[in-house]
Amino acid sequence: MSDKQAALDFDIKKIDQDFLDNPFPVYKAMRENDPVHLNPDGSYFLTRYEDVVLSLRHPGMSSDKKVDFKPKFGDGPLYVHHTSSLVFNDPPVHTRVRKLLSEAFTPRKLAELEPVIEGIIDRLLDRLAGQGEFDVVSDYALALPTEIIADMLGVPEEHRHKLHNYSNLILGALDPVVPPEKIAEGHAAVEEFGALLEELIADRRKTPKGGEMGEVLAALIFGEVDGEKLTPVELVQNCIFLLNAGHETTANLVGNGISILLDAPDQMQRLRGDPSLIKTAVEEFLRYQSPLQIGNRKATEDVEFGPEGSKVVIPAGSFIHTSIGAANRDPETFENPEAVDIGRRPNPQIAFGMGKHICMGNTLGRIEGHVAVGKFVERFPNLRAAGEKRFHGRARFRGLDVLPVAVS
């Protein structure tokens, strides 16, 4: 099949294993041959950098999913969750909730977190050093962000092991096609996780101060913007969202970063020779394997997309898939985009999105990436692959399920 045919035939509802393993050839074919691609279900798929940026910045693009999620989730807990989280709301709800959550990400709070992050990483590395062989994803990449967000929200130690599975089930339900049993598991995960948070919130209301952990939770419970607090549903659902948004994506950044370096030994060598490259290296990992590959918006007015000379109007009411993963490899913006260059400058990657929904945890995610990948590479000079890596099978998020390595 020609590239053009492959692009024209793409169907967001019929994604196969080849695409999940390596979506980039399909993105390229679409960007070159059908950049404003119309799926058989009437939704559009954007792959050019300029178009994805426009969709994220344009005032006529909505993030509200109250109508779109109804057929998929009914009135169940997944519907309540995804339609209450700030990422799937427009102003004024979005603006109010974002202001209240921003309390969690002040420069002071982030500065306080840096030594905590270093301490967690040092302890993890000490433990792994004694093992010789291990899985980077479950033994390392997932541990740091889970600990950090669980600390921010005061989730007790005994519940932390459940968080990754909750997140998988709740975020997995956002994929373009989801079997009914997975939807049922997603509903149950929102309920269980919500009940746990309600208990923590009730405890915290009784003792608003005291205890170092859960400071962010306290800020979300008691914080006010213009005399308004988060409603009880907004509070629980946005805490669930923070845990999901902040641990899965960051774990993917760390796992993808280490895997990219293993696949490109010259770049690993370069980083070892000059550890100060870790900042541009993390930007490159975010560009090359963006943890969030495909976002979405709905047009509330007619908007033109596509290259000069072949513009296409996406009509009001259309659902749009915004492929950040494809945009980050657009040769019109990035020189030699299919190659990894850990010193790449400029690197205007958009892995954290853009516009009013730009990731609130982007500084935190970056710090975690710098510390986790930088210290890992430094600690294990004999690092090498020790088995087949495997990407998890979800189209919107790109990350590994398994990355076996040997270090001794």
Ligand code: HEM
């Ligand atoms: C490498 C790590 C991360 C990546 C790649 C990432 C990516 C993104 C992207 C692309 C969006 C925008 C979605 C949209 O426009 O529809 C977003 C939103 C968001 N992210 Fe992240 N994220 C990361 C880490 C984090 C962390 C660590 C936290 C918090 C602890 C976090 C919290 C949020 C929140 C609250 C939003 C919603 C912002 C809004 O709707 O206004 N993220 N993230």
